[in-house]
Amino acid sequence: MREIKDAAIALKNGFLVAFPTETVYGLGADATNSYAVSRIFSIKNRPTNHPLILHIGEIEDLLQWAIEIPDYAFSLAKKYWPGPMTLILKRSNKVKDFVTGSQDTVGIRIPNHEIALSLLNEFKIIGSGAIVAPSANKFGKVSPTNFEHVHEELSKDLSNDDLILNGGQSQIGLESTIIDCTKDLPSVLRPGAISTELINEVIELDLSALPNQIRVSGSFKSHYAPNAKVVLDQTAEAGDGFIALSYVPTPAGAIRLNSPSNVEEFAKYIYADLRKADELKLKRVVVIQPEGSGLAVALRDRLKKASSQ
Numbered sequence: 304m305r306e307i308k309d310a311a312i313a314l315k316n317g318f319l320v321a322f323p324t325e326t327v328y329g330l331g332a333d334a335t336n337s338y339a340v341s342r343i344f345s346i347k348n349r350p351t352n353h354p355l356i357l358h359i360g361e362i363e364d365l366l367q368w369a370i371e372i373p374d375y376a377f378s379l380a381k382k383y384w385p386g387p388m389t390l391i392l393k394r395s396n397k398v399k400d401f402v403t404g405s406q407d408t409v410g411i412r413i414p415n416h417e418i419a420l421s422l423l424n425e426f427k428i429i430g431s432g433a434i435v436a437p438s439a440n441k442f443g444k445v446s447p448t449n450f451e452h453v454h455e456e457l458s459k460d461l462s463n464d465d466l467i468l469n470g471g472q473s474q475i476g477l478e479s480t481i482i483d484c485t486k487d488l489p490s491v492l493r494p495g496a497i498s499t500e501l502i503n504e505v506i507e508l509d510l511s512a513l514p515n516q517i518r519v520s521g522s523f524k525s526h527y528a529p530n531a532k533v534v535l536d537q538t539a540e541a542g543d544g545f546i547a548l549s550y551v552p553t554p555a556g557a558i559r560l561n562s563p564s565n566v567e568e569f570a571k572y573i574y575a576d577l578r579k580a581d582e583l584k585l586k587r588v589v590v591i592q593p594e595g596s597g598l599a600v601a602l603r604d605r606l607k608k609a610s611s612q
């Protein structure tokens with residue numbers, strides 16, 4: 304596809320390419336180009352000590368960008384890549400300080416999206432093959448899960464040579480699971496669609512590990528937040544936005560923003576629903592959280608962060 308070849312060329316020339324993944328859209332740059340990477344930080348208003356995730360196209364590429372990779376990390380990669388899982392590994396000397404915020408570790412993932420994978424393939428032919436990409440939103444705000452969100456939020460900050468690729472709605476809708484693979488046993492730094500149950504199918508998790516030992520910007524208390532105040536599991540009043548599974552009735556006078564029929568659908572559209580609340584200039588959104596394990600854990604994690612201001 305011409306558009307993808309052009310996007311790879313744009314990356315090679317030091318421009319930015321926002322692209323779809325199965326989790327959320329990313330704002331991408333050549334991982335080896337310090338100027339391009341610095342533009343990501345300034346466009347997002349992101350503090351430079353918040354490291355970026357490196358996206359690669361194939362498992363064998365891992366060996367270029369990470370060292371001392373434990374066997375269990377390879378097992379996880381073989382089972383869940385391409386997919387919504389980021390592995391934190393010791394970085395190789397090809398990964399520069401401007402990517403990791405000077406930490407000696409790097410987050411790496413292979414996204415499971417046709418457009419992202421073709422872009423990574425093309426970029427491997429003509430360039431470094433590694434694309435660093437945070438979610439394509441302003442720091443602290445709601446991640447974009449479709450082309451229109453990225454366009455609305457970032458187009459005024461992008462130049463004519465930067466691109467936004469359209470891949471429709473992201474299938475999963477929540478950011479990848481981040482797994483620290485720098486110790487004898489792995490631990491989860493950010494929950495996502497690769498749940499602890501799925502990780503345990505491959506390797507036992509270290510449950511004693513303290514979360515947030517490494518800097519994870521998503522682990523800031525207030526994050527993923529719309530302008531509207533997000534309130535969890537409380538009674539909605541007239542004029543409030545309201546999001547809950549379809550079996551939960553809408554309280555009188557509340558404005559129903561979505562009625563997902565299961566947790567997958569809830570997660571897939573939650574960021575779009577929160578954006579809807581802002582478009583409607585609502586002051587409050589009440590969300591009735593789904594119970595249970597798996598993806599519901601990740602969804603509740605993001606809702607908790609969206610609700611703390």
Ligand code: TXA
Binds near residue numbers: 409
């Ligand atoms: O699903 C995703 O992961 C999306 C798509 C675009 O791939 N990306 C994403 O990137 O969510 P971002 O920058 O919004 O969140 C990446 C998180 C940040 O919280 C960052 O601090 C953490 O990953 N991270 C990156 N490198 C790390 C490292 N070496 N150690 C610990 N955390 C790291």
Ligand code: MG
Binds near residue numbers: 437438446
């Ligand atoms: Mg983000």
